[in-house]
Amino acid sequence: MKKEKISKYCYSESVIDIYKLIQKYQRNVVVKSQLWPAHNHLSQSIAMTNSAPQFRIGNGYDIHRLVPSRHLIIGGVKLDHPDSLGLDGHSDADVLVHAVMDAMLGALSLGDIGKYFPPENPKWKGSDSLVLLESITNLIKEKGWEVINIDSVIVAERPKLKPHIDLMRGNIAQRVGIGIDNVAVKATTNELLGPEGREEGISSHAVVLLGKP
Secondary structure (H helix, E strand, O other), X not given: OOHHHHHHHHHXXXXXXXXHHHHHHOOOOOOOHHHHHHHHHHHHHHHHHHHOOEEEEEEEEEXXXXXXXXXXXXXXXXXXXXXXXXXXXXXXXXXXXXXXXXXXXXXXXXXXXXXHOOOOOHHHOOOOHHHXXXXXXXXHHHOOOEEEEEEEXXXXXXXXXHHHHHHHHXXXXXXHOOOHHHEEEEEEOOOOOHHHHOOOEEEEEEEEEEEEO
């Protein structure tokens, strides 16, 4: 193939076609210098793609029954239920923190918190979930990832959670090692529907974004 035809072809096709054409004929054809800027641009784009930060998203969910004779702890904050109810569980049953931990683990396909803190192990009985969160955070960091932000919601009819939201955010942010502005905690009722609406339990959903520099 003559150089003139290559030049004409290159100006009429995409950068990717130019790159393929150069690869195909590089041993047999002398390419004019005017073709190389396109080739270099493509190479730089590929390099930028390969070196770009990586991101993973995880989703977490947890629910615990409301029972008598238990503390009600959510987001590391001890709350007072109007009927003196608390959440049942092997640890402190912090439904919000459990959802956050599951989201962190799910982002890296590492299972769920039951894998690391099995309820049948007496070692974890009555554990502070914020301490467990710190442990999961260290695991994430060992894998080369870091938490970028957390978004979560608590579903409960009672008690009123709004006055305690910022304290919950601060507790989670401190243990994860990120700014409080990167932790969102929202609260809503279930409009008297389902187990949350009947006050049989309290649930929480969380989404976590992880980044790898």
